Amino acid sequence: MRVTVVLPAGHWDPAREVDRLVADHDGRFRRRVLMQGTKGTEFLLDLETARHLYDGDGLLLPDGAVVRVTAAHEALLEIRAGSMTLLLQLAWHLGNRHLAASIETDRILIRNDHVIAAMVRGLGGLVQEIDAPFDPQSGAYHEQDSRAPDVHAHHHHEHDGHGHTHDH
Structure with missing residues (x-):
């Protein structure tokens, strides 16, 4: 099985959980590696770029089931x-x-x-x-921490002609 999608913690249905991946901080910074859950689910994590997997993130399996990431x-x-x-x-x-x-x-x-x-x-x-x-903050020049608000979003006020948010 190949996993290409990481679902941010709190943004997936826990009822879809079929297994857990337990790893320390270093073991949760990955791009492409064979992994195995605590119940034996084997899969190839195959992400476009290396990223940190946070405690509570979900790894979406091809059949729609999810392997929960757990910080050791x-x-x-x-x-x-x-x-x-x-x-x-x-x-x-x-x-x-x-x-x-x-x-x-x-x-x-x-x-x-x-x-x-x-x-x-x-x-x-x-x-x-x-x-x-251990889930340390990500660095200023690395990927955005999925647990934090988007610091690049800004809001326009009514006086500038439109009142909606843009994400950059």
């Missing part, structure tokens, strides 16, 4: 701070080191790295080792 648990660092300002400063330091990071409202998740953990603690951050799924 990985050794991560959960970074928190006593204030939003400090959390933002820590995010800047992590970004300055080009580290893949999942940025949430009150925490940042990165891959476990004792050197970075020491740096974060030295800057006043709180660090805890955890095992959790």
